[in-house]
Amino acid sequence: MHDFHCWADAQPERVAVVMADAGTQFTAGELARKSRDYAQWLAAQGIEPGDTIALLLENRVEILELALAARLAGAYVAVISTHLTAAEVSYIVLDCQAKMLFLSGKTESLAGTLNIKNKYLIDERPGGASLRTLVNGYLAGRPAPIDLSDRPAGRDLLYSSGTTGSPKGIKKALFPPEVRQGVADPELAFWARQLSFNEDTVYLSPAPLYHAAPLRTCIRVLNMGGKIVIMERFDAGKSLPLVEAYRVTHSQWVPTMFQRLLALPAEIRKKHDLSSQKFAVHAAAPCPVHIKQAMLDWWGDILVEYYAGSESCGATLITSEEWRRHPGSVGRAVNGKIHILSEDGAELPPNEVGKIYFSGVAPFSYLNDPAKTQEAFNEKGWATYGDLGYLNDEGYLYLSDRRSDLIISGGVNVYPKEIEDALSPHPGVADIAVVGIPHPDLGEQALAVVVPVAGTAPDRHLASDIVNRAAGVLSRVKIPRRLVFVEKIPRLETGKILRRKLKEEYRDIPLPGFDVNPVIQSRSQSIEPQDRKTS
Template identity: 30%
Template sequence: MSDWASPKPDPKGGVAPSTTRVANLAQHLTRNARRLGDSLALVYGSDRWTWAELDARVSALAAGLRADHGVEKGDRILVQSQNCNQMFETMLACFRLGAVYVPANFRQTPDEVAWLAESSGAVGMVCGAEFPDHARACDTAARRFVLTIGGGADDIDSLIAAHMGAQVPNTTVDRDDPCWFFFTSGTTGRPKASVLTHGQMAFVLLNHLNDLMPATGPADRSLCLAPLSHGAGIHQMAQVAAGAATVLLPPGRFDPAVAWQIVQDERISNMFTVPTIVKMLVEHDSAQAHDLSSLRYVIYAGAPMYRADQKVALKVLGKVLVQYFGLGEVTGNITVLPPAEHSEDDAEMRVGSCGYPRTGIEVSIQGSDGTELPPGQSGEICVSGPAVFAGYYNNPEANAKAFRDGWFRTGDLGYVDAEGYLYITGRESDMYISGGSNIYPREIEEKILTHDAVSEVAVLGVPDPTWGEVGIAVCVLHAGAAVDPDDLLAWLKPKISGYKLPKQVILIEDMPKSAYGKITKKLIRETLQERGLLELPAEA
């Protein structure tokens, strides 16, 4: 763990000089511009750029940031934007300058983004024109500039145009020099800035290409379905490393029909998303109306995919699913379950497993005292390897909790089988205790999803005066389906142990999800409280 785990009082948050020089991440773009200059690099709506054109725009932006706004190595640049070419270019320009890319979840409130700006020490901001309140909230003395995407006096495209033709070399960087502040989702309290470095990311990109998308190269095209602020940004940087083109969804509400049309027209070979989006895609009628034969890898992560949804996706797409398990702090690099190990047949698949450890990564299941537990025994999933982040920025308390004896503690619970395949049983924060028994919601959720009427489910624990906590099951039904909550409980009762049976089923029309399409218990709990739906049956 580098000095970033316990940052020194440096206004730029710098670290002690390293003797290990590595290639700047933007070198991938430089190489592609030289070798693949006229090949397609990026698509956004009707606009298309070659590698040479993309490199020229990134150099112009880097030149403008340096000359007009004084951006130097180590400076943090906050980005509040939906996916667009300018966001992609800003990421690469930050890398080229040795600055730090600090993307925000674009669905956060102005106050939340202002907190990110303050806590990261950002000196400047790139902000979509549709977020004026966010720009104002971040307009403090510490911000030297705000560039706007999509118009305005300080439009980023105007800055690029003013410096077009400038040649900006990639700044010399060392292994431990930061390149990205990857904010956690903040499901429990304030988000924390995970410090990703040039050396760490070099390993991550190679690992992605080796373990998730073997043989990906310049002939491939990748559809970006998720926000570039998090896992999709890592995934698309892997495409840059491979020389493969990135296709961004056009602006507007996510539409499966539009996504499938792009897959057909652009001959998309890979895409990365979360299980809930895969579910939306494969259950949409348009999946049957388009040619999807170009797809080789549909990569899902962020949460385990329920078995019922896996089977539907495999039936629609064939053997192209790739699952990985990886937190932002390990930059998506913990386990992989490749296409060959996915099957509709339960007898041919390790049902419930998220795969085996990624290349160069070690997984250890540990007890509360740090003792490694044997196969089959559940404990905390801990990780070591070159993909583990440098630590949380300016947060020594969080670092002390996150690391133990060189292992990063994920906070996820699970076990490995005799061959090293990992099974996630839940998050420590999702577990609840009812009548003295630990209950992990995932097992119950898997059972409920086998009911024909249920499309989505989340089980969470709520306070109870008798048992301490009891479970409630929040369900979304398939379109046109109907089931009485009491009948659903009666159907579930013989399928699980009595103490695990939820005390209540609540039916809602739409499941609350995070900006990245994840079903999060925090959002569900908040939604139920807002709607006054958390009252339990009298007998509870």
């Protein structure tokens, strides 16, 4: 079976969801009953196939109940980040033309001035009916059941992270009705095969459910009959006991979480039995080589990394064993075929950096933005996430950067990630980001923005030492000439650096931070394991 409701009907007493902080457990039967009630209510309120409902909720079980209800009702569900401003929330709700918006007591203020007729509060409050009260009131009238069997199966309508501009809705075709009778949709079948999801899966989800990977994986695990354990908020110290207590088999992380796990005291890291884990999946942002190596040394060869996106227009995957042979790679294609193209659209040979495209994948569109949709495809119909990278001789993909993050200094392409990878192993670096800032002669130059390790003096000596240690692995043009210390790098919860914010912050500052004068080694002395031709 490949449908949650089919599993729930067969095994209603099975625990399907655990909210980790409170320890509250929800059976499959309970979750199925509520989602079916909500689906009937949604249809009775006029939600038609292809309509959209929006959720602005912190991590809580109602996200899953309403997502499953939308699946039954044939609707799209847009789960919105709770960290957005009121203006950003308003933009998404209006852009996706949501017919309904569901809020909690914690998020209600973000939608206070939003002009949408149908706003519903999940929580009880004096003088106002909660969603459950409204649904129970509707059902109390014993209405005739609405036949939803011929409707397509609903799905998510998620928005891009907006690291390079306004978030864009990613709209894909609804699934046929048959997937609700246990027939696996293509995306579920693909990921279940790659990550061995089944009825014995126990999946730990430490990230916000408004992100594509955790939301989709939770639904996929439920559709395969497994159990999910949801952290209301990530806490490195709390995650390890959860793995032990619930005998977690699958977990999903981002590199920032790995860094926080590795920062735990050794006695905490050794205290818990993590042997139940079979797959520790990570994606969303590039993982520094030394961080991944440290995780492999700790957890063993259970790490699986993939490269994909909310658009689902191609994917790569790499196992721990493969990564040890190809450190830094995100793997070989498992969905679509990879093509590396030059600026003029010519296909490049191995080891040359260009824009990454995938052929042979399902189409998608950006909601209300045909121009951006067109930019995502070339004349052959190949799709891109907008990233740069190269394939080695064995077909393993290495990421360089997003095209929009590229620094062009004196006409030379400089990739921020390459510089970050070279500087981040320094013992005084807790976190780092590299961005391009204006330069009167070169056009742009690289600025290193560094969070120093607690207890170190953020002075000129440390700044120079950080850069000098990387001088042996970076060519002259790639070495930052300026470094600034900060308390925090702006990142999304997925770990993606908000370079746009850093560029805006330092764009008009003539000489930010420290002027560092690296000792440049001769080319005969230097080594450049990541240096690749660019086109």
